[in-house]
Amino acid sequence: MSGYDNRDGVIWMDGALVPWRDARVHLLTHALHYASSVFEGERAYNGKIFKSLEHSERLRRSASMIDFEIPWTVQQIEDAKARILDASGLKDAYVRAVAWRGSGEDMGVASARNPVRLAVAAWEWGAYYGEAKMKGAKLDISRWKRPDPATAPSQAKAAGLYMICTMSKHAAEAKGCSDAMMFDYRGYVAEATGANIFFVRDGEVHTPLADCFLNGITRQTVIGLLKEKGIAVHERHIEPGELEAFEQCWLTGTAAEVTPVGQIGAYSFEVGALTRDIAQTYEKLVRA
Incomplete structure (x- = not known):
């Protein structure tokens, strides 16, 4: 497969459809040096992006x-996503919207005078964890911890917050392993590098608790589905010793959609009935 910089198709950039290979930014783009960038990962099923509006918002x-304003309204972002899906001819696709501080008058930490850019791309992307989607992912335990909200804007889907995720x-x-589970700055169980985590014990x-990491849209959706089924959901601080x-x-x-986990470090889990049921329920919902 060609690299992501060498594909056919188009990418929406600042209001125009640009040939994929020509969708470039300058070396002195502020985001490249100082991580002044935010993004969304979305999936389209049968031509419709699941919870698209929530992602744009x-x-x-x-x-x-992270202290900048995107010069496009939510509706304009929605229109851009619809346009790129139509131009790409894709029905089932991953959609990436990204906004960043570009190159301009400032090239230090401060960048208030630099223009804010926006782009949307879409491509085919199968199961994020491959065969683990059915068999159960194997997770390492990261040495890096999710930071204190007093040190980073934990509820922003910001590029800089993913540096320790990449390393993990x-x-x-x-x-x-397929991925790593991370603890938070207090030592509680937090999440995986790009996905939230759920556990089952005695049918509950x-x-x-998403108080120092992103409260994912899929996470919120799954919690709602579980409650509709009458299953008790406890959002709380989880101690490492509880994993056993x-x-x-x-x-x-x-x-990730809903991906079962078979192992985290030395701890093993079954790919049980509730896990399979919620995965199937989620799959039906997104394709409804």
């Missing part, structure tokens, strides 16, 4: 959290 909200996932893959679901007592585990995210 979050994109603008994330930008505000690389370390996990080097050990033959436990998931870390959990019976099932799964990850949620736009890319």
Whole structure:
């Protein structure tokens, strides 16, 4: 497969459809040096982006959290996504919207005079964890922790917050794992590098309280589905020592969808009935 810089098709950039290979930015783009960038990962099913509006709203909200304003309204972002899907001819696709501070008069930490850019791309992307989607992912335990909200805007889907996620996932893959689970700055269970995490014990679901990491749109959707089924969901701080007592585990995210977990470090989990049921229910919902 060609690299992501060398594909056919078009990318929406600042209001125009640009040939894929020509969608470029300058070397002195502020975001490249200082991570002044936010993004969304979305999936289209049968030509419709699942919870598209919520993603567009979050994109603008994330930008505000890292101190810039996207010069496109939510509706204009929606229109851009619809346009790129139509131009690409894709029905089932991954959609990436990204906004960033570009190159301009400023090239230090401050960048208030630089223009804010926006782009949307779409491509075909299968199961994020490959065969783990059915068999259960194997997770490493990261040495990096999700930061204190007083040190980083944890509810922004901001590029800079993913640096430790990249390092954690690389370390996990080097050990033959699909991903890594991260603790938070207090030592509680937090999430995987790009997905939220759920556990099952005695027919009830436990998931870390999203008070220092992104409260994912898929996470919120799955919590709603579980409650509709009458299943108790406990959003709370989870101690590492509790992992041994959990019976099932799964990850949620736009890319991950609902992916069962078979192992985290030395702890094993069954790909049980509740895990399979919620994965199937989610799949039906997004394709409804």
